[in-house]
Amino acid sequence: MARLLVFQHVAAEPLGTLDALIRARGHRTRFVNFDREPDATPSIDRYRGLIVLGGPMNVEDRHALPHLRTELEVIEQALEADKPVLGICLGAQLLAHVLGGEVRHNGASEIGWHDIETTAQGRTDPVLAPLQSLEKVFQWHSYTFEVPTAAELLATGDICRNQAFRYGESAYGFQFHMEMSEALVHRWLEAPRHAAALAAQGDNSRERIREDTKKHLAKMQGVAAEVFNNFLDIVGRPIRHVVHPSR
Helix, strand or coil: CCEEEEECCCCCCCHHHHHHHHHHHEEEEEEECCCCCCCCCCCCCCCCCCEECCCCCCCHHHHHHHHHHHHHHHHHHHHCCCCCCEEECHHHHHHHHHHHCEEEEEEEEEEEEEEEEEHHHHHCCCCCHHHHHHHEEEEEEEECCCCCCEEEEEEEEECCCCCEEEEECCEEEEECCCCCCCHHHHHHHCCHHHHHHHHHHHHHHHHHCCCHHHHHHHHHHHHHHHHHHEEEEHHHCCCCCCCCCCC
């Protein structure tokens, strides 16, 4: 059976809708929650692919948070072994850093629903091509990555230019959050640690994001299912044991 290794940083940033898609494909997952196990030392050896989720920390925190250095090492090992890698938000920044791309403060935060546009490469990409039918995605970040020299830029935005990239045939970084559900959006809006960031967005930011979620979530989820399933196609089908009926 195909197995996926998943790096999680806080409980509030799970796989979201990607979890059901993985289960529907018959894949098994192993979660490493570094908030609970900061000293964990996972290996990619037994796994067919790696997913690195978002989190409130940044690449520059790797000196204070040793688990970030562990993650960077595992990402590098996965790339060397040519195993599929998907980085979301912080995960995309970690992937970019491993590949030599600078990660820095964006200058302005993107929180809520924001415009996005695919590049020419993105519109024909085997994983991200469905994104071209989408105008807005859910965002929650203040840092950005420079696209690594050997990678291709697949999507751009107005406030934050670099939104998605591909390295090789099977490593992807998404700055945005396509895995969001309505419940997860509301959970983030009510999280105490997000209060200051929301206040900086101006009055009624929570209400505005809730209204935008009603308008845009369903369409994003449909596109996300296509994109994530395309990535899972690269991971491969799980190996199933076939039980033959007795003769």
